[in-house]
Amino acid sequence: MKITKEAIAGTLESSDLLVKVAPNQKGTLEVVIRSEVIKQFGKQIRRVIDDTLRKLEVSEGSVVVEDKGALDYAIRARVQAAVLRGAGSEELDWRQL
């Protein structure tokens, strides 16, 4: 899935996260994570985000995540929503989720 425009999903409420995606002119995939619990759960958050992007076949773009203590399921959902919006995609392949 190719990110063709800027998009966001989520909120900065507790237990949620805000995900911003944008095209990347360099052709690389850059993921930036900021979290209140980065010391405790940084690796797990990174793993979930990377896995979600891999399943969506996102190989380039900019992804910035502001985490407010979200659980894995919410991270997956918000990253997926932001990517789908950024790709302008209406059709979902549910097996990718």
Added chain:
Amino acid sequence: MRKARRSMLFVPGDNPGMLSTAFVYQPDSVMFDLEDAVSPREKDSARLLVFHTLSLPAYKDVERVVRINRLDSEYGLKDLEAAIRGGADVVRLPKTDSAEEVHELESHVARLEKECGCRVGQTKLIAAIESASGVVNALSIATASTRMVAIALAGFDYLVDMQTKRSGGSEPELFYARAALLHAARAAHIDAFDVAYGNVDDDEGFLREVQIAKQLGFNGKSLIHPRQVYLLHRAYAPSEAELMYAKRVIAAAEDAHGKGQGVVSLDGKMIDPPVIKEAEEVLSRADVA
């Protein structure tokens, strides 16, 4: 014995904080809402949140209901696909006016169950009735599908349609709709949910309405705040005397069954199937309380 269906707690589908914690209030059913609680611009994101929430182990002992948007909206079929692929136990259809709408929903559910390799028939249905037409057609709606497990009255839209509003007190404006829904549910052998009570700070008003619903015969209510779950369960709990008697009825019936007797008496009264059924209902209501 079937699990009681007293409390159906609404949880906004776009709120991860609530989606991940609603189970702690121990409602009988949790209803992840993709309809009125979610703004149009957030429908896509909420759909994904609900899809993933359905797989949380924390909800394995709670009936998971998804309220979708109407099928004639641009969101309805997408919501339904998320619900079925996520493994929802029940789909709740809002603003149901006729049996044809249930038939249409049922055909889409069966198609999606086949597509995702689920057992066809595993997803149950609830129809919310929110208009005069829906109330008039309640019986045909309740009997429209073998998947139907309940019908629910939604008071706000219904009263707007009836050109009136809540009066408080004994609520005569809802009497006909409540009675009509209950008769339809009982004739169809499914459950009936009473309206949600909107003022979450008014426990007294809520409990007054619960007593009306309970006395009429509703299985329970739709709830919009977690604090209402405990209040409702406590109000629906049988008394100690009712509980003791129910246990004795079941024990007497089991004893008679073991001896090959068709009927048995307890305290001079005949214990027949309706009495046993009532005793089982009392025990199911006491289960969580």
